[in-house]
Amino acid sequence: MNELATLTLELREQVQIAHIDGEVDIANAASLESEIAEAVSNSAEGLVIDLTGTEYFDSSGIRLLFELHARLSGRRQSLRVVVPPEAVILSALRITEVDQVVPIDETVEEALAALSGNG
Amino acid sequence: MTDQTTQQPGGVLDPQGALAFLAQAGAVLARSLDYERTLAEVAQLAVPDFADWCGVDVVQPDGSLRQITSGHPDPRVEEYLLDLRRRFREERGRSDGAMRAIATGESQLVSDVGDQALIELPEGTADLYARLSPRSYIIVPLVARGRTIGALTFLSTAEGRHYGPADLDFAHHLARRFGLAVDNARLFHEAENARDRLAFMATASELLSASLDLEETLEQVAMLAVESMADWCAIELVDEDGRLRNAATAHVDPEKVRMAEELRERYPIDPDDATGVPNVIRTGRSELYPDIPDELLVRGARDGEHLELIRSLGLRSVLVVPLTARGRTLGALTLVCAESGRTYGVEDLRFAEDLARRAAVAVDNSRLYSREHRAAVTLQQSLLPRKLPDIPGVEFAARYLPATSELDVGGDWYDAIPLGDGSVGVAIGDVVGHGIDAAAVMGRFRNALRAYVLDGRGPDSAVERLNRLTRTFDQNDMATLVYVVLDTTTATGRLVRAGHPPPIVRHASGQVTLVNGKGAMPVGVAPNVRYPATTIELEPGDTLLLYTDGLVERRGRSLESGIAQLERVLAEAPEPLEELCDHLLARLVPGEEREDDVALLALRPTEMDAHHFHTTLRADPNELSRLRRLLMRWLGMTHASAQDMYDITIACGEACANAIEHAYGARPSRFEVEGRFEDDSIYLRVRDFGSWRPPRGANRGRGLKLITALMEDVEIERGSRGTEVRMRRRLTEAKAS
Numbered sequence: 001m002n003e004l005a006t007l008t009l010e011l012r013e014q015v016q017i018a019h020i021d022g023e024v025d026i027a028n029a030a031s032l033e034s035e036i037a038e039a040v041s042n043s044a045e046g047l048v049i050d051l052t053g054t055e056y057f058d059s060s061g062i063r064l065l066f067e068l069h070a071r072l073s074g075r076r077q078s079l080r081v082v083v084p085p086e087a088v089i090l091s092a093l094r095i096t097e098v099d100q101v102v103p104i105d106e107t108v109e110e111a112l113a114a115l116s117g118n119g
Numbered sequence: 120m121t122d123q124t125t126q127q128p129g130g131v132l133d134p135q136g137a138l139a140f141l142a143q144a145g146a147v148l149a150r151s152l153d154y155e156r157t158l159a160e161v162a163q164l165a166v167p168d169f170a171d172w173c174g175v176d177v178v179q180p181d182g183s184l185r186q187i188t189s190g191h192p193d194p195r196v197e198e199y200l201l202d203l204r205r206r207f208r209e210e211r212g213r214s215d216g217a218m219r220a221i222a223t224g225e226s227q228l229v230s231d232v233g234d235q236a237l238i239e240l241p242e243g244t245a246d247l248y249a250r251l252s253p254r255s256y257i258i259v260p261l262v263a264r265g266r267t268i269g270a271l272t273f274l275s276t277a278e279g280r281h282y283g284p285a286d287l288d289f290a291h292h293l294a295r296r297f298g299l300a301v302d303n304a305r306l307f308h309e310a311e312n313a314r315d316r317l318a319f320m321a322t323a324s325e326l327l328s329a330s331l332d333l334e335e336t337l338e339q340v341a342m343l344a345v346e347s348m349a350d351w352c353a354i355e356l357v358d359e360d361g362r363l364r365n366a367a368t369a370h371v372d373p374e375k376v377r378m379a380e381e382l383r384e385r386y387p388i389d390p391d392d393a394t395g396v397p398n399v400i401r402t403g404r405s406e407l408y409p410d411i412p413d414e415l416l417v418r419g420a421r422d423g424e425h426l427e428l429i430r431s432l433g434l435r436s437v438l439v440v441p442l443t444a445r446g447r448t449l450g451a452l453t454l455v456c457a458e459s460g461r462t463y464g465v466e467d468l469r470f471a472e473d474l475a476r477r478a479a480v481a482v483d484n485s486r487l488y489s490r491e492h493r494a495a496v497t498l499q500q501s502l503l504p505r506k507l508p509d510i511p512g513v514e515f516a517a518r519y520l521p522a523t524s525e526l527d528v529g530g531d532w533y534d535a536i537p538l539g540d541g542s543v544g545v546a547i548g549d550v551v552g553h554g555i556d557a558a559a560v561m562g563r564f565r566n567a568l569r570a571y572v573l574d575g576r577g578p579d580s581a582v583e584r585l586n587r588l589t590r591t592f593d594q595n596d597m598a599t600l601v602y603v604v605l606d607t608t609t610a611t612g613r614l615v616r617a618g619h620p621p622p623i624v625r626h627a628s629g630q631v632t633l634v635n636g637k638g639a640m641p642v643g644v645a646p647n648v649r650y651p652a653t654t655i656e657l658e659p660g661d662t663l664l665l666y667t668d669g670l671v672e673r674r675g676r677s678l679e680s681g682i683a684q685l686e687r688v689l690a691e692a693p694e695p696l697e698e699l700c701d702h703l704l705a706r707l708v709p710g711e712e713r714e715d716d717v718a719l720l721a722l723r724p725t726e727m728d729a730h731h732f733h734t735t736l737r738a739d740p741n742e743l744s745r746l747r748r749l750l751m752r753w754l755g756m757t758h759a760s761a762q763d764m765y766d767i768t769i770a771c772g773e774a775c776a777n778a779i780e781h782a783y784g785a786r787p788s789r790f791e792v793e794g795r796f797e798d799d800s801i802y803l804r805v806r807d808f809g810s811w812r813p814p815r816g817a818n819r820g821r822g823l824k825l826i827t828a829l830m831e832d833v834e835i836e837r838g839s840r841g842t843e844v845r846m847r848r849r850l851t852e853a854k855a856s
Contacts, residue, residue, distance in 0.1 A: 004744055023747070026776050027740040056747060056765075058772050059822040088765035095828040096821045 004028045005054070007035055014045045015115055017108060021053035029060035033067055046078035048111045057089040062096050069102050080104075080111040132169055137289060158187035161271075161297050169289075170273035172200060176217040177261070177269035177301065179464045184217065184269070199244065200274075205412055216258040217270040224267055226259040228287045255281040259294045263302035271297065323474055333485040334366060340478055341369035344454060348467065351379070351432075351455035355388070355396050356442070356482065363388055363396070366450065375432075382428050386421055394419075396439055396451045403448045405440040407468045436462040440475045444483035452478065495528035496521040499558040499716075502565060508537045511734040512607035512749060516696040517720040518704055522553075522669070523713045529553045530561030530598070531667045531716035536572050541608050541745035544572045544581075547665035547720050548600030549619065551641070560596050564589075564642075568602065578604045578615045582642065582650040586617075589643035597643035601665050603655070608748035610657040610724035615650045617642050620668055620682060623689055627660030627726075631690045633682070634663075659726040662699065664689060669715035670707055696721050729756040732794030738779045738807070743772055746792060757796045759850050766829040767848050771803055773822035774844040778807035781842055800849045803830075808841040 005022030018036045040047050047068065051057060069079045081104050083090050093099060105111040158175045165173040176184045188201070216227055232253050253276050261269040271294050275282060323340055337354050344352040354367040365383060370376045390397045399406055408415070411434045420426035435456045442450040452475040456462060499521060507515040515535055522528050530550025537543050546568055550561045567588050571581035582602055589596055599619035605612040614622070614634060618641030622634045636653030657663060671681030685707060692702040700721055708717050732753040736742040747768050754764045771792065778790040790807040827833050830846035 023744060025740070025743050025772060026779070027743060056768070056772075058769055058776070059825055060776070062821055088762050091762070091766060091829070092769055092825055095825055 005032065007032060009036075009039045011044075012112065013116070014043065015048060015112055016040045016044045016046070017048045017050060019050040019053060023056035024054060024061035024064070025056065025058050026060045029064050033064045036064075037068060037071060040072065040077065042075065044077060046080065046115045047072060048080050048082060048108060048115070050082040050108050050111075051087070051089060052082055052084055052108075054087075054089055057092065059092075059096065062093065062098055065098055065102055078115055080114060082106070082108050082111050132286075132289065136168055157301060161301065162188055165273055165293075167277075169286075171276040172274040174204075174217070174272040174274075175261075175269060175297075175301070176221070176272070177305065178221060178267070179466075184221075185462060185464070186217075202413070203248075205410070216256070217272055220258045220260045220270040221267050224260050224262070226257070226287060226291065228257050228282055228284070230255055230281045230283060232256070254278070257282050257287055257290045259287070259290045261294050261298040261301060263298035268298060268302055268305070323477060333482065336481060337367040337478065338369065340474070341367040344452075344474070345369045345371055348470070349454040350457040350459050351375075351453070353379070353453045353455075354442070354450060354478070355400075355453070356450035357400060357448070363390060363400075378428075378432070382432075386425050386428075396453060399439045399441050399451045400448050403441045403443055405438065405468055405472060407463060407465070408437045409462050409464060410436060433457040435460055438463045438468050438471055440468065440471045442475050442479035442482060444476070444479035447483075449479050449482050451475075495555040495558050498555060499528065499530070499532075499561065502558065502562040503532060504534055507535050508543065510537055510543050510607055511736070512541070512610075512725055513543060513605065514696050514723045514725055515720070516700045516722075518700045518718070520669075520704065520708065520713060520717040522716050528555070528558065529669075529716040530557035530564075531669065531718040532561045532565050533665070533718050533720040534565055534569065535720070535722075536569055538572070538604070539741065541748065542604055542606045544578070544602065544604050545665065545720065545722060546600060546602045547619070547667060547718060548598050549667045549716075549718075551597040551599075551643075560592075561598075563592070563596075564598050564600075568600075572602075572604075577652065578602050578613045579650050579652040582615045582617055583648070586642040586648055586650065587646065590646050592643070595643070597641050599641045603663070603665070605657075605663075605722070605724075607724065608745055608752065610659060610661075612655045612657065612663070613652040614655050615639075615652050617650055618644075620666065620671060620678065622666075623664045623682075623686060624655070624657065625662040625664065625689050625692075627658055629690060631686045633686070657724050659724045662689075662696070662721055662723045664703075664719065664721050666703075666719040667715075667717060669713065669717035670703065670719055672715065674714070696723055727753050727756060729753075730796050732792070732796075735789050735791050736775070738781075738788045738790055740776075740779060743775055743779075746775060747772060750792070750794070753794060754801070757801065757850065759801065763801075763848065763850050767801055767803070770826045770829045770846060770848070771805065773826050774803075774805040774846070776822060777844070778805055778842070781807045800847050802847050803845070805844045806841060807843075 003022070005020050005024055005028055008019040008021070010017040010019065016039055018039065020032065024032060036047070036049070049065065049068070054061075065079070065081060072079050079102050081093075081098070081102050083093065083104050083106070085106055090104075093104065098104070103111075103114065105114060158177065162173040162175050172188065174186055174188045176186045179185050186204075188197070219225070220227060232255060253274055255275040257273045259271050260267045261271055271290065273282070273286075273290060323343055341352040341354055350370060352367070352369045353365060356364050356366045358364050365380075368376050368379050370379065388396055392398060394406060413430075416426060416429050416434070420429060432455075437453065437455050439451055439453045441448045442452060452471060454463070454467075454471055500519070503519055504517075507517060517533050517535075519531065519533065530548075530552065532546075532548050532550075534546040535543060536545075546565070548561070548564060548568075550557045550564060552560065564585070568581060568585050571584045572578075574581075576584065582600070589598070599617055601614065601616050601619045601622055603612045603614045603622075614636050616622075616634075616636050616638045618639070621636070621638070623631060624634055625631050634653070634655055636655075637651040639648055639650045642648075655663070666685070668678065671685050672678055673681060685703070688703060688706045689699075692699040700719060703719060704717070732750065734746065734749055736746055750768055750771060751764055754767060759767065775790065775792065788808055790805065793804045793806070795802040826844070826846060830848050832845070832847040834845045836843045836845075
C-alpha cells in the first residue's frame, strides 16, 4: 500500500538490469532514477530497464528514461528498455518517441543479446 | 431589446442618458450576485437622473415584502419617506401601489400627484411634505421566470419632472432587465443562506454541547447570533422560582449592550405583558414582527423617557421564540434587527426556533445534571473528534450519548484517522471504569492509538504497542476496542478486536453478519499479547457498524441477546447513514435514562455510479495512485478495454500532475476530478484552484503531448482562479447495445 513500485537490481554479464514492478509516477520517479543511476557502475557495459512488471508509467517515468539515457551516453554506455508488445504502457512510450532514442525490446534476453552484439 | 422606447419624446431621460443608464445597469447586474447589493445598486442607479427616490420591493417566501430603497441623500428625508410609506401601507393595505402592482401585474403611472397629500400626514410634517412634494411616480412589476417577484417604484420630487408614457416604457424595460438579475441574486442568496445557516447551527451546537458554564455558553450563542443574523440578541430564562432573568445580551457594540441593560434595569419586563417575552413564555408560541411601526413603540412605552430610549435603539424588525425542552418553556430568545435594516421573515423564525430548541436542551441538561457530570461529559466530548474526516470513497456517521448519572459517565470513544494513502483507521473503544477519571484515561488511549497508527503501524502492531504502553500507566487501566484499517479504494479492511463486542456488517443486500474475527483480550490486561488482524471485505453500499456495549447491554439480559436484538434492528434500519444511527438509538436506547455511555460509528464504502465519477484530492503527489485506483474502478464499470482504461488513466494522471504543480506555495489545496460516461465516451474534467504555470521543460510538455494524443476534444482553460482541463475519449470496441 505504501510502496508504489519495487526495484530489483541484477547484474548479468556486466550488464546492469533494473526490474521495475508496480507503478511509476511523480511520487517515485525521481528516487527510482537516482537509485538506478547509482547502481550502474563505470565498468558496466550497459543498462536494461525491464518494464515487464510495470503497470503504470507516466511522463515522469518517460523523463527518467531520457535522463538515464543522457547520463549513460556520456559514459558510452547503452540503455535499452524492455516492454512486452502487448503491454498497455507501450503506447505512451511511442507517443513520446522514447523509441526514437532508446531501443525497446520485447524481452530481457533480447535486450542482453542486442547489447552484447553491439559490444 | 432596442432602446426605441427611450427615444420617444417627452421622456425624463434623453436617449443618450437612457443608453448610459442601461449600460451602467448592465454592468452592475452582471457582476453582482450579492442579493442586498444588487437590490441597493439597482435602486441607486435610478437616482438622480431618472428619479429622486427609487424603491425595490421583493416578495419574500412568506408573502411579505422586503424593501430596499435608493436612500435619499438627506437621511432626514429618507427617514421621513420611509415613515410615509409605512403609513401609506397601513392605511391603504393591499391597495398600496407596490402591493397592487405585484398582485395584479399592472403598472401605474401618475404624471401629476397634485397638491393633495395622499394620506394623513404626521403632525408637523406638512412643511417637509410640501418641500418634498412628490410630483410624479411610476410603479412597475418585476417579473422573472414568469412570476411576479416584486415591484419597482420611481418617485420624482424635482420641480417640473413629471413622468410620461415614454418613461413608463423605460421603466418596463428596466424592470425586465432587473427582474431576472434580482431573481438570480435571490436564488444565490438563498443557497448561501442555507449554507451559512448550516455552518452557524453546527457552531452553535458545538458550543452548546460542550457547555460547562451555562451563562457563558448562552453569551457565546447570543454573540454568534449577532454575528450572523441579528443586531441584537437577548436570552431570558425563567428561574426556579418563576422570575424572569436575563441570561445573555449581545450587540456588536458594547455601548449598546450597556444601554439595553440600563433600559432593562429601569423598566424591567412586566411578566403580565400581553406581548413579547412574557407572552412567548406563557404560551410557548413565537412572535414575529417583520416591521415595527412607531405606533407599536408608543403603545409599548411606559412613559415619555421610556419611549425615547426604545426609539433610540432604532428597532426595525423583531422575533421572539421560546426555549422549550421536554415540553416546558424555560425562557425566550429575542432577535432584533436595527441598524442593519434587515427584516425578519418566516424562514428566520423557523431558524431561530431551531436554535432556541438547541439552547433549551443545554439549559435543561445543565439543570438536570450536576457540575461533575457535566465536567466528565465535557471532557469526554472535548476528546472525541469534532468532525469525522472527509474521505472520498467512504461515508461516516457517529453518535455518542453520555450516561445520565454522573457516576456512570465512562470512557467510550471513537475515532477516524485518515492515513494518507487512501486508507482510514477507524477505532471504537471503552475504558474500564466510570467517571471523570475514565474520561481522562480514554483520552490517553485514543491519543496513543492515533500516534501508533499515524506512525504507519498496521492494526495488529498498533494495538500490540498500545497494550505494552498501557502496562506502563500508573493504574490498572484497561480498555476494550476494535480497530479497523480500511482501504477505501478496494473497500478491504484489516480488523483487530480486543475484548470488545463484535462489529456488524449490514450488506447492501440487507443481510447482517457479525464480524467476530480473531478476538483477543482487552488491552492493559497482560503483557505481550498478540492481537491478530482479520481481513474483512466490504462491497460498496455495505455498512460496517462499530459500537460500545452501552448500545446492547441491559440489566437482566445477556450480552448475546442484546447483540441479537441489534442485528434485528440494524437489518430493518433506514438506508441513509445518519438516519440509520438515529434509528438504532431510538430503538435500542429509548428514554432519557442511560446507565452507560453509548457510542457508535457506522461507515460505508460508497457506491459508484457507472455514469458519473467525482472525487476531490489533496494537491499531493501521493494522492495520484489512489486516484488511479478509484478511476480504474469506475472505468471497470463501463465497457472500456484494458488499453482504454490505461490511456484514460495516463491522460488524467498527467492533467492531475499539472494541477498538483499549480498548487505550489499555496496553503494545502485541493483539486477535483469529474468524469462522465455518455455516448460510448468517457468525458473527464480536472480542475484546480491554483495559478497556472506554463509547462516547464520537456517533461510537462510530454505530459500535454500524452493528453492530446490519447484523448480527443482536449480543452485547457486557464483562469485567474485555476485551470480546467476537459477531454474526451471514445471507447474502442463499443459493445452493441
